[in-house]
Amino acid sequence: MGFAAPDAVTMLKLGDYGVPKEKLALLAIPLMPLQIILPLVISRYTAGPKPLDVLIRAYPFRLLFGLVYPLLVYLTPSMQISPGQYPYYFYGIVMFLYALHQVALYSMFVAIMSFFAKISDPAIGGTYMTLVNTLANLGGNWPVTVALYLVDSLTFRSCVGSGTGGDGVRSTSSNCDTETGPFFLSFCQ
Numbered sequence: 001m002g003f004a005a006p007d008a009v010t011m012l013k014l015g016d017y018g019v020p021k022e023k024l025a026l027l028a029i030p031l032m033p034l035q036i037i038l039p040l041v042i043s044r045y046t047a048g049p050k051p052l053d054v055l056i057r058a059y060p061f062r063l064l065f066g067l068v069y070p071l072l073v074y075l076t077p078s079m080q081i082s083p084g085q086y087p088y089y090f091y092g093i094v095m096f097l098y099a100l101h102q103v104a105l106y107s108m109f110v111a112i113m114s115f116f117a118k119i120s121d122p123a124i125g126g127t128y129m130t131l132v133n134t135l136a137n138l139g140g141n142w143p144v145t146v147a148l149y150l151v152d153s154l155t156f157r158s159c160v161g162s163g164t165g166g167d168g169v170r171s172t173s174s175n176c177d178t179e180t181g182p183f184f185l186s187f188c189q
Contacts, residue, residue: 002063003140004147006101010069014094017076018084027095034099038106046114055115058107065101072097112136 015021045054072094079090113133120129 002066004143005151006065006069007105008144008147009151010073013073014076017073018080019076019086020084023086023091024094027091027098030095031099031102034102035106038103039110042107042110043114046111051111051114051118053111055108055111058104058111062101062104062108065097065104068097 011024014024042054076086076090079086081087116129116132116136120126120132
């Protein structure tokens, strides 16, 4: 549960603050070589008799992003030059933090996969490894769904000049402000 909000909600909240989604998507391109090389580098350390030692060491660093990402989101409006415009150093900070997050994420992922490979029975083949990997994915993905639901259901919006027409459709001329409380609350739980 400690990773759900930073992993799922941070980039969405940056988009809510006006960071163009196209530019956030472009930040992933320079990180692709890192994502290719990381498993190769990390597998050296997980190949031994205790592959989960890497996971235990990476866990606190990944939890630390539960504090770093809300700080980034909190400071995002103060770095905005004009609506939808941010300085290049902002994108450098986001890319640097995302790269560090990827190192922690991949360290945990490779360590878990190495552990599964170690405990799998070679006589069965990949069936047992697929089963435990599926269970691990289910266990790791349901908190993200809960976090997204909670952030959406706990988001408070105050609208000025809102109304509905005769057909029940909300007026497009309303000015709505979104409170940031639930996002930060989801990190503190």
